[in-house]
Amino acid sequence: MYLLFVLLTLLSSFDSVDPSCPGRCSCDSGHSVQCYRLMELPTGIPVTTKRLYISHSKIQHLQLSNFIQMLALEDFILLASGTESVENGTFKTLSTLKTLELWKNKLRCVPSALPATLEVLKLNDNSIRVLQESDFEGLKKLKTLELKNNLISSLSPSTLSALVSLQNLVLDGNNIQSMRAPLPLPHLKHMSVENNKLHVILSSFFTSLESLQFLSFSGNFLTKIPTNLPKSLLSLKMERNQLKVVRFRDMKHLENLSQLFLSENSLSSIDGAQLLTNLTTLELSQNQLQMLPFKLPTRLQKLDISNNLIQRVTVQDFQDLRDLKHLFLDNNLVSLFEAGALQRCSQFSNLALEQNLLLSIPLRLPKTLARLDLKGNAIQDIAERELRDLKQLQVLNLRNNKISALDLKALEGLPRLRHLYLDGNPWNCTCSLVRAREVLKAKGTDVRGGQCAAPADRQGESWMSSKKIMRQCEHILHLAEKNKETRKKPNPEDHPNVRINIDDDYYDYEID
Numbered sequence: 001m002y003l004l005f006v007l008l009t010l011l012s013s014f015d016s017v018d019p020s021c022p023g024r025c026s027c028d029s030g031h032s033v034q035c036y037r038l039m040e041l042p043t044g045i046p047v048t049t050k051r052l053y054i055s056h057s058k059i060q061h062l063q064l065s066n067f068i069q070m071l072a073l074e075d076f077i078l079l080a081s082g083t084e085s086v087e088n089g090t091f092k093t094l095s096t097l098k099t100l101e102l103w104k105n106k107l108r109c110v111p112s113a114l115p116a117t118l119e120v121l122k123l124n125d126n127s128i129r130v131l132q133e134s135d136f137e138g139l140k141k142l143k144t145l146e147l148k149n150n151l152i153s154s155l156s157p158s159t160l161s162a163l164v165s166l167q168n169l170v171l172d173g174n175n176i177q178s179m180r181a182p183l184p185l186p187h188l189k190h191m192s193v194e195n196n197k198l199h200v201i202l203s204s205f206f207t208s209l210e211s212l213q214f215l216s217f218s219g220n221f222l223t224k225i226p227t228n229l230p231k232s233l234l235s236l237k238m239e240r241n242q243l244k245v246v247r248f249r250d251m252k253h254l255e256n257l258s259q260l261f262l263s264e265n266s267l268s269s270i271d272g273a274q275l276l277t278n279l280t281t282l283e284l285s286q287n288q289l290q291m292l293p294f295k296l297p298t299r300l301q302k303l304d305i306s307n308n309l310i311q312r313v314t315v316q317d318f319q320d321l322r323d324l325k326h327l328f329l330d331n332n333l334v335s336l337f338e339a340g341a342l343q344r345c346s347q348f349s350n351l352a353l354e355q356n357l358l359l360s361i362p363l364r365l366p367k368t369l370a371r372l373d374l375k376g377n378a379i380q381d382i383a384e385r386e387l388r389d390l391k392q393l394q395v396l397n398l399r400n401n402k403i404s405a406l407d408l409k410a411l412e413g414l415p416r417l418r419h420l421y422l423d424g425n426p427w428n429c430t431c432s433l434v435r436a437r438e439v440l441k442a443k444g445t446d447v448r449g450g451q452c453a454a455p456a457d458r459q460g461e462s463w464m465s466s467k468k469i470m471r472q473c474e475h476i477l478h479l480a481e482k483n484k485e486t487r488k489k490p491n492p493e494d495h496p497n498v499r500i501n502i503d504d505d506y507y508d509y510e511i512d
């Protein structure tokens with residue numbers, strides 16, 4: 001009761017700070033007003049207000065008279081307030097307005113007669129079906145136009161032709177089936193038309209998009225990468241389409257292209273990617289590739305080719321890729337990984353090979369490797385020669401394999417190992433396995449051990465924590481204990497605040 005009283009006193013003292021601030025609003029000294037749960041636009045907000053932010057309200061209709069006194073308004077943001085209509089010319093007189101955001105409302109068309117000062121217009125999550133020729137008339141300063149998640153089904157170039165300064169255009173989540181060409185937006189840098197219903201893009205579409213750098217057509221029905229893409233392109237996203245082939249010859253003029261995203265298509269082979277000389281990221285996950293691309297771009301740093309049908313990795317595949325750092329090959333059918341296949345990649349750090357058919361840990365992996373994921377293969381043992389040079393290795397995942405014994409020497413040679421996942425293997429819980437555990441603990445490695453499959457009397461016991469096994473192996477534990485005391489190696493419990501994500505499915509690119 002007393003608390004409630006204090007709270008009420010506090011609240012009312014807030015309101016009385018500025019008597020000109022309307023109810024359910026807070027006004028700050030930077031001429032910014034924020035309001036929640038209103039039933040209509042507040043009357044009597046200070047005339048000096050530059051920014052008005054309203055959300056989670058019920059304001060069906062906006063009209064000219066609402067804004068008559070807002071002479072200094074620069075940003076008007078009305079979010080999730082059920083707004084259905086805007087009176088003709090409501091914003092026209094706001095001669096200082098730069099940002100207009102009417103997100104998550106129920107608008108059926110773009111508000112008419114917008115002021116020429118506007119730089120940012122966001123109308124995402126409404127019910128706009130048609131863009132009228134006159135909607136964007138005179139908006140010569142508009143830089144950003146977002147119309148995500150509406151019901152727009154076509155886009156005509158003349159609708160946008162007035163937007164001579166436009167840099168960002170977002171049309172994701174509409175029903176656009178075709179786009180007439182050419183789009184006359186010479187300053188456009190970012191364009192995103194994800195999750196629409198595009199079947200074709202005419203090659204003339206791009207003739208006037210000479211500044212375009214980031215383009216996304218992910219989530220459409222495209223069967224081809226558009227031709228005549230602008231030379232200025234840095235990033236192209238074509239994920240979740242119906243691509244069967246990629247003709248890199250048609251893309252070789254994209255000399256600055258650094259990221260290409262082609263995941264979730266129907267590609268069965270990739271040939272000629274080396275023509276994209278500056279490509280650093282290539283994503284090809286969830287296709288039907290049976291082989292690694294023949295000749296990859298030599299500057300590649302990240303290749304994601306997970307969830308395909310790849311069977312072999314050979315020395316030739318990566319011999320020219322000196323900059324490669326991240327390789328995702330998980331969820332394939334890899335049974336052969338040639339020794340030294342990544343030896344030339346002198347900055348290599350992450351190798352994801354989980355869910356494949358490997359019988360052993362690949363040999364001669366790069367010395368710079370920090371994370372190795374081999375979960376869900378058919379590996380039977382860990383040999384010293386496989387891990388000997390991996391002095392930078394921090395995370396090793398061998399979960400769900402067929403390993404029954406640990407070679408202590410193999411693991412002792414990994415000075416930086418912090419996380420070791422060993423559960424899901426058929427462990428033969430001998431006392432020497434328990435000793436290996438003690439050594440790893442003493443090194444400060446966090447180990448997920450799992451359960452014993454043998455011998456019979458220890459089946460199902462957890463070899464990391466079983467008191468029974470510890471009792472039975474007491475003589476060996478005593479030795480390890482003495483060792484630990486003399487060496488005083490750190491124990492993970494001594495550093496509870498070491499910040500590393502221990503979720504084994506999480507890839508931290510920049511592990512130090």
Ligand SMILES: *[C@@H]1O[C@H](CO)[C@@H](O)[C@H](O)[C@H]1NC(C)=O
Pocket residue numbers: 088112
């Ligand atoms: C709004 O203005 C346009 C012309 O600017 C006119 O065609 C239309 O009928 C007007 N609508 C209303 C509801 O006044």
Ligand SMILES: *[C@@H]1O[C@H](CO)[C@@H](O)[C@H](O)[C@H]1NC(C)=O
Pocket residue numbers: 231232233255256
């Ligand atoms: C490629 O990038 C360089 C460096 O940023 C730039 O000078 C050049 O104009 C770009 N090329 C094209 C075709 O945009």
Ligand SMILES: *[C@@H]1O[C@H](CO)[C@@H](O)[C@H](O)[C@H]1NC(C)=O
Pocket residue numbers: 255256277278
């Ligand atoms: C792209 O590659 C060309 C050579 O093929 C080079 O001249 C240019 O500087 C590169 N651009 C960037 C941004 O690296």
Ligand SMILES: *[C@@H]1O[C@H](CO)[C@@H](O)[C@H](O)[C@H]1NC(C)=O
Pocket residue numbers: 404428430454455
């Ligand atoms: C477990 O290891 C012991 C000692 O090396 C060996 O005698 C035994 O056969 C192993 N059991 C299984 C099931 O491999």
